[in-house]
Every structure is written in structure tokens, then in C-alpha cells.
Amino acid sequence: MTQSPILEVEGLCKALGGKPILSGVSFSVRKGEMKVLIGPSGGGKSTLLQCLNFLHVPDAGVVRLAGQAVDPRQRKPLYAYRQKVGMIFQDYNLFDHLNALDNVSLALRKVKKLSRAEAEGRARAELARVGLADKEKLYPAELSGGQKQRVSIARALAMDPQVMLLDEPTAALDPELIGEVLTVIRELARSGMTMIMATHQMGFVRSMADEILFMQEGRVIEQGTPEMLLDIESGSRTLDFCSHLAEFESGGAE
Amino acid sequence: MHQAIEVLLQAIPYLIGGAGLTIVAVVGGMGLGLIIGLPMAVAQVYGPAPLRAAAGLYVWFFRGVPILVLLFLFYFGLFQLFQWNIGALTAATVVLGMTSGAYQSQIFRGAILSLARGQFRAASALGLSDRQAIRCIVLPQALRLSLPGWSNEYSILLKDSALAFVLGATEIMARTQFVATRTYQHLALSLAACGIYFILTWVGVRALRALERRVAVPGFGNQEAR
Numbered sequence: 001m002t003q004s005p006i007l008e009v010e011g012l013c014k015a016l017g018g019k020p021i022l023s024g025v026s027f028s029v030r031k032g033e034m035k036v037l038i039g040p041s042g043g044g045k046s047t048l049l050q051c052l053n054f055l056h057v058p059d060a061g062v063v064r065l066a067g068q069a070v071d072p073r074q075r076k077p078l079y080a081y082r083q084k085v086g087m088i089f090q091d092y093n094l095f096d097h098l099n100a101l102d103n104v105s106l107a108l109r110k111v112k113k114l115s116r117a118e119a120e121g122r123a124r125a126e127l128a129r130v131g132l133a134d135k136e137k138l139y140p141a142e143l144s145g146g147q148k149q150r151v152s153i154a155r156a157l158a159m160d161p162q163v164m165l166l167d168e169p170t171a172a173l174d175p176e177l178i179g180e181v182l183t184v185i186r187e188l189a190r191s192g193m194t195m196i197m198a199t200h201q202m203g204f205v206r207s208m209a210d211e212i213l214f215m216q217e218g219r220v221i222e223q224g225t226p227e228m229l230l231d232i233e234s235g236s237r238t239l240d241f242c243s244h245l246a247e248f249e250s251g252g253a254e
Numbered sequence: 255m256h257q258a259i260e261v262l263l264q265a266i267p268y269l270i271g272g273a274g275l276t277i278v279a280v281v282g283g284m285g286l287g288l289i290i291g292l293p294m295a296v297a298q299v300y301g302p303a304p305l306r307a308a309a310g311l312y313v314w315f316f317r318g319v320p321i322l323v324l325l326f327l328f329y330f331g332l333f334q335l336f337q338w339n340i341g342a343l344t345a346a347t348v349v350l351g352m353t354s355g356a357y358q359s360q361i362f363r364g365a366i367l368s369l370a371r372g373q374f375r376a377a378s379a380l381g382l383s384d385r386q387a388i389r390c391i392v393l394p395q396a397l398r399l400s401l402p403g404w405s406n407e408y409s410i411l412l413k414d415s416a417l418a419f420v421l422g423a424t425e426i427m428a429r430t431q432f433v434a435t436r437t438y439q440h441l442a443l444s445l446a447a448c449g450i451y452f453i454l455t456w457v458g459v460r461a462l463r464a465l466e467r468r469v470a471v472p473g474f475g476n477q478e479a480r
């Protein structure tokens with residue numbers, strides 16, 4: 001893996017409500033890599049992910065995609081950048097008035113300017129990829145949590161993103177639905193998608209993460225492979241945190 | 255009694271002609287109110303501070319003054335001052351529309367604010383501009399949620415429109431008065447006016463209800479509409 005990074009983050013800072021939430025976060029991601037964000041609640045994982053596609057505009061710092069710095073003040077390039085960086089939210093955020101097919105095809109028509117027929121063709125292919133080919137006519141209220149999250153993944157994939165940001169995609173799901181979503185994400189990783197994902201599904205992290213970033217109080221305080229950070233001997237903060245997680249999360253789908 | 259029926263039989267076609275003018279004023283007023291109210295609601299939620307303040311001032315003014323006073327203020331005051339020579343019916347329609355715009359903006363604003371915030375962020379994350387997100391995500395949902403409030407606004411505006419007679423517009427109320435003062439059949443004619451207003455309310459509310467059902471989305475918004 002000697003290629004140059006696809007996404008570089010340098011010195012990202014963000015304050016919200018007068019309180020520093022991110023204090024100089026830097027890292028870089030290579031193509032096809034899976035980075036996992038772990039850390040205590042309020043550590044800044046969601047804020048970091050939202051800064052990465054400028055849903056929050058960082059106060060300082062640079063984000064570069066394929067070597068190109070993003071200037072959030074320039075609308076057109078910002079919208080173009082956001083197409084290349086897909087985002088998955090904890091609570092899905094499907095469009096409530098549109099069925100699954102329209103949820104996936106809307107941005108293809110409005111942003112990528114495809115015709116309705118082209119957009120729907122592509123949307124059907126993405127729905128099939130997440131195993132929902134037969135659900136295209138259903139509205140969000142008619143889908144289970146796991147199905148909603150898979151529609152939201154299909155919606156992001158339809159834009160042909162180069163990087164995907166996932167903010168605790170299984171945290172709002174009943175335990176028996178977590179597996180179906182993680183399976184889709186695992187497939188995605190195998191197909192070579194670059195991903196940055198906040199999650200506390202430790203089984204998934206151990207088997208899939210190329211690198212763990214442990215975040216606390218707005219900083220990355222530990223960084224390394226699961227083998228390094230989760231080794232019983234490592235004495236890492238990450239291991240300490242995760243063993244506390246395991247105490248009340250014994251069981252679950254992973 | 256006999257006489258009352260005779261007067262009514264003669265007067266009813268005339269009163270129904272007045273209903274035509276009432277409908278023009280109400281439909282025009284609702285339409286103008288929509289054109290004013292919708293952008294104002296969007297401005298109040300998403301606009302910059304000066305625009306929000308201007309919209310707030312507008313709403314405060316039109317909600318704070320009785321319609322009767324507004325009708326006089328505009329028809330005999332401001333429209334004269336600016337030499338805008340329009341008929342009584344048009345003037346009443348414009349004033350009803352401006353007033354309704356203030357109320358409608360609050361219906362739409364409430365609906366927009368009740369939507370899940372995350373959908374706007376999801377739209378932005380897909381590369382939609384703010385404008386596109388408002389047009390494709392926010393408004394289709396907010397308008398659906400606004401329909402019950404809109405139907406309520408229709409029935410209020412219909413009744414407010416009776417005040418147009420003070421400007422001399424020959425709508426239902428003016429014609430009722432006109433016949434009553436000449437025939438002394440106040441009770442019968444007032445009841446006939448009641449009947450006409452009642453039918454107009456019923457038809458309008460039913461039509462909006464049908465629209466609500468037509469655009470309903472499973473599991474979204476007002477469930478009993480289904």
C-alpha cells in the first residue's frame with residue numbers, strides 16, 4: 001500500500017456553542033481502507049464525520065480529496081465534493097414522503113441530472129445490491145430499521161462516492177437487525193470501498209478495520225491496527241474502553 | 255309566511271350570484287395568501303436575519319389589526335393615496351389575501367419546523383443545494399402537513415369575506431342586506447345567507463379533505479386522513 005492517500009485531514013478544529021469539540025484532528029485514509037472511530041460518547045466522532053463533508057464547517061483545518069483541498073465557501077465545488085463523499089446516519093434520515101425507489105433516485109435526477117428512466121434503473125440496481133429489490137414501492141414508515149438503513153446505503157452508493165462516512169449505522173437498530181446491515185457494509189468493504197465508520201460493534205471492528213482511531217475530547221488519542229490496540233497486552237486506552245463496552249454489550253449480533 | 259317564500263324564491267338566484275363574487279374573493283384570497291405565505295415561511299425558517307425580521311413584522315401587523323380596519327385602511331386609505339383605482343371586490347380580495355398570507359405563513363412555518371431536521375442534512379450530504387433540499391424535501395412534506403390547517407384557514411377566510419360588503423362589493427352579504435331593507439324579510443334572507451355560507455364551507459372543506467387523501471403518503475403525517 002504505497003499509493004497516496006485518497007482523503008487527508010489536517011488540523012481540523014470545531015467549536016460548537018462556544019465549546020471546543022474538535023481540537024486539531026489529523027489523519028489520512030488510503031483507497032480501499034476501512035478506518036473505525038471509537039471513543040466515549042461526546043468525544044466528537046459525529047462532529048468529525050459531519051465536518052468531513054461540511055455539514056459542519058470546520059473553524060480551522062484542511063480536508064483534501066485526492067489531493068484537492070475543499071473550500072466550503074464555494075458552493076458548486078462543495079456540492080460536487082459531497083457527491084463523492086457518501087454519508088450514512090445513525091437514524092437513517094430517509095425522505096419520509098418518498099418510497100424506497102424515489103429515495104434512491106431523487107439525487108440522481110436532481111443532482112446528477114439523469115433522466116427519470118436512467119435514475120430509476122440505477123436506483124433499482126442499488127436496491128438489489130443491498131437486498132431490497134422487492135421493496136422499492138414501500139415508504140420509510142413501512143420498512144424495518146434494518147431495511148431503512150440499507151435503503152440509505154443504496155441512496156449513498158447511487159452517487160458513486162469515492163469515500164463513505166458512516167456514523168454508528170447500527171446504533172439505532174434492534175439487535176436482530178444489526179447483522180443484515182453489517183453484512184452489507186462488509187460486502188462494500190470487500191468491493192474496495194473506502195470507509196470511515198464510527199461504531200462500537202467490536203466483532204466487526206476486529207475483523208474489518210484496517211485502523212482504529214480512538215477519539216476522546218476532540219482529539220485522536222490512539223491510532224493503530226486492531227491487532228495492536230486490542231491486544232490484551234497492549235495496555236491501550238482503546239482496550240480499556242472496549243472492555244467496559246463488552247461488559248454490558250455481551251451478546252448482540254456480532 | 256307566504257310572502258317570505260315568495261321573496262326568497264325571487265332573491266335566491268340573486269344571492270347565488272353574490273356567492274360567485276364571494277368565491278372569487280375567497281379563492282383569490284387563498285391563492286394570494288399562498289403566494290405570500292409560503293415564501294415568507296421559508297424565509298422565516300431559513301432566511302437571513304433581516305428577512306426573518308421583515309416577515310415577522312408583516313405577520314405581526316396583519317394579525318394584530320381587525321380585517322374591517324384593514325379593509326378601510328387599504329381601500330379608502332392607501333389604495334386612494336397611491337391612486338390605485340381598483341374595484342371593491344378586487345380590493346377586498348387583495349386585503350383578504352394579504353391577511354391570509356400572514357396566517358398561512360404561520361401554518362407553513364409550523365409544518366416546516368415539525369419536520370425531522372436530519373432529512374435536510376441527508377439531502378445536503380447527497381449534494382443537493384439548500385434550494386433543492388427545500389423544494390424537493392421540505393416543501394412536499396410541509397405542504398402535506400399543512401392541509402388540515404389550510405382547510406381551517408379557508409373556512410375562516412370565507413366568513414371574513416362577508417366584510418367585503420362594507421366596501422360595496424356585491425357579494426352574498428351585500429345582496430342579502432339589499433333585498434332585506436326593501437322587503438323587510440330579514441329573518442328569511444339571513445337564513446338563506448346562512449345556508450349559502452354553510453354549503454360553501456362544506457364543499458370547500460370536503461374538497462380539501464379529498465385532496466389530503468389523494469396526496470397522502472403511508473405512515474406520514476395525519477393518519478386519519480386515510
Ligand SMILES: Nc1ncnc2c1ncn2[C@@H]1O[C@H](COP(=O)(O)OP(=O)(O)OP(=O)(O)O)[C@@H](O)[C@H]1O
Nearest residue numbers: 016017019021039040041042043044045046047048
Ligand atoms: N449543535 C451543538 N451545539 C453545542 N454542542 C454540541 C452541538 N452538537 C454537539 N455538541 C456537543 O459536542 C460534543 C461532541 O458530540 P458528538 O456528537 O460529536 O460526539 P460523539 O463522539 O459522536 O458521541 P456519541 O458516541 O454519543 O455519538 C458533545 O459534548 C455534544 O454535546
Ligand SMILES: [Mg+2]
Nearest residue numbers: 045046047167
Ligand atoms: Mg455520535
